[in-house]
Amino acid sequence: MVLDDLGSSLRGTLDKLRGKSRISEEDVEEVVKEIQRSLLQADVDVSLVMELSDNIKQRALEEEPPSGTPARDFVLRIVYEELVDLIGDSTELPLEEQTIMLAGLQGSGKTTSAAKMAWWFSKKGLRPAVIQTDTFRPGAYDQAKQMAERAEVEFYGDPDNDDPVDIARKGLEATEDADVHIVDTAGRHALEDDLIDEIEEIERVVDPDVSLLVLDAAIGQGAKEQAQQFDESVGIGGVVITKLDGTAKGGGALTAVNETDSSIAFLGTGEEVQDIERFEPEGFISRLLGMGDLGSLVERVERAMEETQEEEEDWDPEDMLQGQFTLKDMKKQMDAMNRMGPLDQVMDMIPGFGGGGLKDQLPDDAMDVTQERMRSFEVIMDSMTDDEMENPRSVGQSQVERIARGSGQPEEKIRELLQQHKMMEQTLKQFQGGMDGDMQRMMKKMQQQGGGGGGMGGMGGGGGPFG
Numbered sequence: 001m002v003l004d005d006l007g008s009s010l011r012g013t014l015d016k017l018r019g020k021s022r023i024s025e026e027d028v029e030e031v032v033k034e035i036q037r038s039l040l041q042a043d044v045d046v047s048l049v050m051e052l053s054d055n056i057k058q059r060a061l062e063e064e065p066p067s068g069t070p071a072r073d074f075v076l077r078i079v080y081e082e083l084v085d086l087i088g089d090s091t092e093l094p095l096e097e098q099t100i101m102l103a104g105l106q107g108s109g110k111t112t113s114a115a116k117m118a119w120w121f122s123k124k125g126l127r128p129a130v131i132q133t134d135t136f137r138p139g140a141y142d143q144a145k146q147m148a149e150r151a152e153v154e155f156y157g158d159p160d161n162d163d164p165v166d167i168a169r170k171g172l173e174a175t176e177d178a179d180v181h182i183v184d185t186a187g188r189h190a191l192e193d194d195l196i197d198e199i200e201e202i203e204r205v206v207d208p209d210v211s212l213l214v215l216d217a218a219i220g221q222g223a224k225e226q227a228q229q230f231d232e233s234v235g236i237g238g239v240v241i242t243k244l245d246g247t248a249k250g251g252g253a254l255t256a257v258n259e260t261d262s263s264i265a266f267l268g269t270g271e272e273v274q275d276i277e278r279f280e281p282e283g284f285i286s287r288l289l290g291m292g293d294l295g296s297l298v299e300r301v302e303r304a305m306e307e308t309q310e311e312e313e314d315w316d317p318e319d320m321l322q323g324q325f326t327l328k329d330m331k332k333q334m335d336a337m338n339r340m341g342p343l344d345q346v347m348d349m350i351p352g353f354g355g356g357g358l359k360d361q362l363p364d365d366a367m368d369v370t371q372e373r374m375r376s377f378e379v380i381m382d383s384m385t386d387d388e389m390e391n392p393r394s395v396g397q398s399q400v401e402r403i404a405r406g407s408g409q410p411e412e413k414i415r416e417l418l419q420q421h422k423m424m425e426q427t428l429k430q431f432q433g434g435m436d437g438d439m440q441r442m443m444k445k446m447q448q449q450g451g452g453g454g455g456m457g458g459m460g461g462g463g464g465p466f467g
């Protein structure tokens with residue numbers, strides 16, 4: 001996302017303030033210019049950018065920094081607070097029975113978001129159901145059904161019925177046992193009258209507790225008009241911004257949220273059902289500014305570890321901590337990391353690793369390669385016997401040949417996996433000693449919950465296990 005640039009360019013400018021205890025008007029001008037440049041480039045509305053930069057300028061010059069606060073930290077805090085203020089709170093979504101309707105243009109990501117949100121609610125212990133009323137786009141029914149299956153949630157749709165209002169009504173009846181009803185609606189290329197009529201009718205039948213507008217992060221200034229029109233017809237209570245994993249600018253969607261006085265409910269960060277995050281303004285801005293977002297990371301880690309534990313009740317992390325780090329342990333860690341989402345996103349959330357940190361020193365495709373390797377390692381592990389998984393050091397050439405045949409992977413890859421395991425085993429101890437306070441607390445949490453410290457720490461290190 002282009003907004004990411006804000007973090008890196010701003011850090012560069014702010015770094016010039018290092019060592020200074022007072023800031024001049026010139027310094028402030030420079031910081032503000034940098035913010036303006038990044039936000040305008042990211043498609044944030046001009047008047048919004050001006051308002052924000054005026055506030056920052058005024059505060060930085062008029063407020064007295066608390067004694068002992070370096071100028072850089074003082075300005076960074078003001079920028080952070082003003083950005084959080086601009087973005088506003090997260091949409092309130094109580095964890096209780098409710099009906100949510102999704103609206104948005106074609107391709108904005110409604111169907112995907114419906115399944116993701118259902119998955120998210122199911123992880124919070126609720127029983128969600130997705131109701132697909134899109135009779136306009138051929139294929140919408142199958143896509144929604146498949147996504148709901150992947151999310152393991154209830155689904156209702158009817159490919160033989162061409163009346164979306166009727167489907168909505170029947171869908172609510174058919175899924176009455178569910179707690180959270182998520183109603184997906186059809187999109188069009190543009191805001192056409194028939195789309196608006198249709199969604200208004202569905203809204204009357206469904207009577208949602210909240211309607212969320214789904215916006216593609218790539219949308220520019222057009223987002224404003226869309227948001228206003230949908231708001232007028234069905235009342236928008238919150239926004240889901242999708243495709244934040246891409247190169248999208250993001251600023252248009254943020255502007256729309258501000259213009260319609262709504263708030264952000266969720267962020268979509270990929271095509272899989274688990275690629276969704278509840279929007280947390282503080283965490284979001286911290287990440288943007290490269291300050292790390294431990295809150296969000298800990299949530300993902302916890303969720304991932306819970307799932308790993310559910311599947312592998314017999315796995316004892318204590319063994320690993322006592323030095324017996326087997327391939328089974330390694331597989332658990334890879335599974336846990338897969339569940340946390342793409343590695344580069346996880347890294348963004350760790351202070352010091354994300355923007356401006358270690359990650360920036362890696363080549364752009366380093367993370368993809370890493371995930372590709374993890375996938376081939378998984379295939380290889382599936383072809384190994386229990387004994388080989390427990391005692392990887394005993395795997396000899398004839399076994400390597402057999403595993404290569406079984407997994408369809410070159411022998412080289414199998415040796416690479418064994419080598420990687422050895423490295424991880426060695427680094428495990430090292431990383432437990434060398435982490436900062438936040439990381440140590442987090443690792444402890446992982447360990448208590450059935451994970452281990454080695455994998456996460458290892459992932460970040462340049463020469464670490466997954467690096």
Ligand SMILES: Nc1nc2c(ncn2[C@@H]2O[C@H](COP(=O)(O)OP(=O)(O)OP(=O)(O)O)[C@@H](O)[C@H]2O)c(=O)[nH]1
Nearest residue numbers: 106107108109110111112187242243268269270271
């Ligand atoms: N990379 C990425 N792709 C996404 C995300 N959300 C949705 N997509 C993709 O965007 C495309 C459109 O998403 P859909 O969910 O079909 O969009 P829709 O709004 O339901 O589309 P209509 O039914 O035609 O109105 C699909 O290929 C999705 O996989 C996201 O967060 N990241």
